[in-house]
Amino acid sequence: MSRSANTTDWTDASVDDFIAGQPSELVRADSRILIELMARITGRQPRMWGPSIVGFGSYHYRYVSGREGDAPLAAFSPRRPELVIYTAPGALDADTMARLGKHRATKACVYVKRLDDIDLGVLTTLIEQSISLVEKTYPQG
Template sequence: MATSKQPVTVPTDASVDDFLAAVPDERRRADAERLRTLLREVTGEPAVMWGPSIVGFGSYRYTYDSGRTGDWPLVGFSPRKQQLVVYLVGGFEERHASVLARLGPHKTGKGCLYLNRLDDVDESALRELVDRTVRVHKGVDRASRHGQ
């Protein structure tokens, strides 16, 4: 009999404050704190740990073509060793190319935005990307949620 795998990346009761305080690199920790504030301001949602390493804001329910469903943060981030990873919406690279052009140095891949330092990016462009992502997930923006 087949068993269903339980998702690892789900909301937890872990402390976001403790998680961010444990980021070893001082600059990365400061960027993570700034990003938490920015995402909270744009989404209006509190920061919640999703799994062991993602700070998420709000949530939405997704359904794959296969019928499998799950929950994921509207937006989130993880202060990784090499870069800050911001979790947006699949397909944002094409849908929001004009905003990305204003953002500054970054890399993208499968719904993720990779940033080296927040000081190097245009904060208004980042806020716009986050706002547009939230609008897609909440169904305010009629664009489809790619990557699902």
């Protein structure tokens, strides 16, 4: 997850209420699709991480610097003007990103205006790669 996705732990806020409160029907519909997709991939139910991130599962990280915390295995946020899909730093390989469709990306975030602009099969692969990288980098147990 990117630093912005792991600045806080999960909350008891309602994911359904958060999604219902989004001003655009398209954003609400795309959010429901992402919830279904990420729940299927992770096997976990969605939880709110802070006021605006929907996350699935969690892991504990500890950097060489000593900084540590918890972050969701998979997460997204319906921000304006784009959906933000959080990934592990280093998970965005060029081959997968080239097949994704219309998007922009940073080190650990994928930004899409609408899910119709991207290939959901490729997004599934991307999320699975991100989770695999997290599990190798921060083994739990």
